[in-house]
Amino acid sequence: MKLLLPLSVLFFSIFFSRTSAAQNVPGKKVTMHLDSSRFTDFVRQVESQTGYFFYYDASRFDSLTLDLDVKELTVREVLDQVFKGSEFEYAIDSQQRIYITQVQRIITQLPPGLFDPDYVGPSAVTYEGPENDAKEKLLSTAESKLHELGVKRHRIVPGNSTITGYVRNAVTGEPVIGAAIFIESPSIGASTDALGFYSLTIPRGRQLLKVKSFGMRETQRQVILYSDGKLDIEMRESVIALKEVSVKAGMDKNVVGTQMGTVKLTIKNLKQVPTVFGETDLLRTVLTLPGIKSVGENSTGLNVRGGSADQNLIQYNDAVIYNPSHLFGFFSAFNPDVLKDVELYKSTIPAKFGGRLASVLDINSRDGNKKKFTASGGIGLVTGRLTLEGPLIKDKTSFLLGGRSTYSNWLIKTLDNENYNKSSASFYDVNLHVSHEINEKNSLFLTGYVSDDRFRLYGDTLYTYQNQLASLKWKHTFNAKLYGVLTASHTKYQYSMGAAGLPLNSFDLKFDINQSNFKADLSYVLNPKHTLDFGLSTIYYKLHPGSFQPRGPESLIMPDELEPEQATESALYIEDKFEVSPRLAITAGIRYSFYQYLGPRNVNTYVPGYPIDYIYQDGVKEYGAGKKIKNYGGPEYRASVRYSIFDNLSLKVSYNTLRQYIHLLTNTMTISPTDIWKLSDTYIKPQIGDQISVGLYRNFRGNKVEVSLEGYYKNIQNFLDYKGGDSLIMNHNIEAAVLNTKAKAYGVEFMIKKMTGKLNGWVGYTYARTLLRAVDRESLDAPNDGNYYPSNYDKPHDFTMISNYRFSHRFSLSFNFTYSTGRPYTPPIGKYLIDGSQRVYYADRNQFRIPDYYRTDVAMNIEGNHRIKKLAHSSWTLAVYNLLGRKNPTSVYFQTIGGKVSGYQLSIFGQPIPTITYNFRF
């Protein structure tokens, strides 16, 4: 458009110049006084005082100010004075039109004698087109424009100044995260944060700012930096695919960053991995990464580097989510259409995170499209989803509303079986995300999420659970060096189980957990070598651990209710990213967390000198409302060091300690529908973990292929395991059912990753062990005589290959392979008669393993055509899950039938499962 303007002006003038024979129409004189006025003011005054009319590109003059004091001068004299020494040229045609251009002057007349074949004489006017190079530059006027930043001065004082601003997607207005902004000489760079914000300190003067981001077209800005200034940059996507890509992380981050054990997956990566029901599944894709395991195929409980499933901080737009799955693990709770990316930290956990031992899973939704309304969705075998997004205020406020639901109920009803007809299973989730830019320094983000699962068993028992979360984030830039994010969030998770089968035994069982968070995270760029991150957070927990009530007037159930629990968890942290030299970088931080378990509550007391067992409970101690029952707290150290051995090879070492004050109590193999969360109390101590990791990272082929090798060793104190045979539901002596253990986990993870090119994907191999040992080794309850035993998810060997080959822009093929050692189990190995009754005895805990697991999946993605103008963009996904049909045992169980104990293995997906999904966007 901008390119067309000068040209059209040119033709315009050519066309009309024929009619004007004479030039130099004597103009009126101009008199004006301007003091730091804008160029537009100058134009307006000239136009009002004379009959002249200006043609110019306003964007080139928006930063220009003028000081002018003229009296009774002609327009030409004034313009000469204004543009003297500048790169601007002007031309005046015969109809009193003034054309202002850069460098090249517009020719306002045709060569003399053009229409007179008899004319002989010099060709007075010549026109030279720009060089090819310059032509290229002109393609993007934003790139060719010289941006003047800061308070403009005649003389530039030597020294550094800071440019800040946002990098955004030119089409959607979404922030571009992890984009690299740099100048080449001297080599100084910065990258954008989670909000697309950057801050770069470079020498003043004229600079060429280059901007690169993976998946975006590289761009540059010419700037003259006078003093600290602001520059927002818009980038265009490099692919013509449908809008779905926004990839973070510098390409060489793997080698250059101090972060270890960090994996970022974008929605594009996620979409390439075939899943059982054809729908992109965040948690299942995360499970394919090295070091991450789960107990069974239907479970989305993540076991990261030997941690239990409750040791992962799963955050969705900064609000904690307690149950990240639907239908007890068959689907993950995240709608793929609203996701932007997920970042998993498993060894270096930044000091701003805390409260869980094993990992942080930071899930971010996209911002809605700020430019136009769009809708997208998908229809799969079991679920359907729809997402709407668009601007509320153009370029400032956008919304994103996504919903997903299953139609399995309808399918069940069509089954010709009475048992199934009485059953139902359904879920839905709704996401709302609103982002609003108040001004350059303030942005607000609001997220709401609700999920609901209902599941009825043969018309008798109804299980339901709900997640509700809301977060409000305010991002404020104080100045070029300091910015902060304030976040307030609230999370509620609840489940209930209602049985109405027999009126006499009908009951309702309920549990809920509420968490209110407030946190402030600040980042201060002390100087180019030091960046400080600091902040504080506080959480208030309120749990209702269980209520068991009769249902209906006939029920004979004795009502029972466990007392609510409440606690606060607060933390302060500071972390310094210190770039010692280009080769050596250190990140060191400390987080101090402090926990208070609060009344009102009655705490069980036990006979001194006896074990904590319900048989020794001798009473309760009463605590009033708000009274401190127990305090815990302590420092958590976070440190990591990177040393670049060569340009593309680095060695990293990291050490961290973490504390966890809330625990998921589960004495079953997987997370079961009735597991409860429990706060640390007088008896259940916080879990403390420390981990040391060492890794080697190397990138090949211009950062296209990343290879990493990481080893870790981890200790966990006060890890919870459970005494045999105790129930955790409605247990008034829950502290007596748990077993304090010490855990050690170690392993090696190897990964080759290639995320670009026609062939992309990753291959990972993990060797990992997780062993537990009772703290009180002499106790009768100590499993395996107090010796180390494998945890439920100890699967030493694990190999995963995720690959995708793009044949064309419209057709790609994915192939995945997974192998892992079978998980341990404890089989009954015999029975005996004692005291008149039969007892079954079991092998030592977790000494045997179920058969190994392996599975192959293929998927094919077919995109619709890429015409820009059409009603809807669509794509089809055809996939076959478990192509070889191996019957991988998900569960092994034993049943006593007629006095005989028989073993069975259950394979949930024991056959190839073909699926087809239709996705659309319009």
Place this chain on the structure above:
Amino acid sequence: MKNTSYKTILSKFGDEQGVTGVLKYLMLIVPAFVIYSCIEPFSPPEVNNVETYLVVDGFLNIGGDSSTVILRNTQNTNDDTPPVTEPGALIVAESENGESYTFIEMGDGVYKLPPINANTATRYRLSIRRLGGREYLSDYVQVSITPPIDSVSYKLDQGQNAMLIYVNTHDLNSNSRFYRWKFEETYEYRTAYYSGLERDFEKRQVVSRPEDVSLCWRTLESRDIKLGSTVKLSENIIKEVPVNVIRIESNKLLFKYSILVKQYSLSREAFEYWTDLAKTTQGTGTLFDPQPSQVTGNIKSKEDARELVFGYFSASTEATKRIFINERLGSYPRCSPPDTIEIADVFETTGVLLSYYQDPTGVSYLLSSSDFCSDCRAQGGTIRRPPFWQ
């Protein structure tokens, strides 16, 4: 008791169809699951373990009655034959100060020791030498002196529709604050019909029955592990601890009922052992089931301390008390009307014969009914009146 109410309910989910069922059921929620999931037998070598281990069942009864120890072997979980007993073993109870008492083999794995008046101030252990020469030793255990049972009482619980049997005891001198109870219950019951006739197969005649098979007594031993402790109490007093629940619909209380409650003091270790053993259910290892617990006991092999040996050796005195309950609760057994058999067909039929019957036209028949309705022995009792029966 509140505890039991919801635990029973929840166990419904844990065991029968429930949380195990959830997983199986989840596969059914969508037709796809129905098609793709499958259940197959799973019997890895570790489950078909043929190795057997020694099980020691019994205790040393100090003072009063004889002691019994039964030696058996463990079985494969799939084995439904009676357990193999251990013959030819030498079992000796040894005290720390050198006394020793040798058990006498009674056959069928049973070893008995006649009543002894042993020293209660010393500690005892059990030494076992199996036929093949393998030797086993228990830990030394303190003798627990059991206080007498003060009373056994009973109370009708309308809500549960059951009779609850309570035990009361106190021991103000002893240090032992842990108790275990066992009981033997005996009840009198009658059949709906009286059988006065039986078949004489040799003579192929119907003859009158010499004994009354409508009145029986059945004795059952306690199967649950009943434990109690007074550690939480300021005084060592057991007051109204329920030891048995008799459901009214069981009809055990319809005629006369008697219960012999046996009380034993326990050491703390023994108490914890029995508590843990009580938790081992026949529940299994599905994804949603609790971790099984592994309980062995205080007996170890001399050669290999890691060899599994099951059982807990303890030494204690025994206190017993018997009561009778004559509340006549329940309903008289009802049966469908007797069949009539033609006298000529009597040896072609199997029903229990009751009496002759003459219809109004004067034709004679035999009346017969099922075992259950007319021969009380079919329900497991004996027609011999127990010697203690009042």
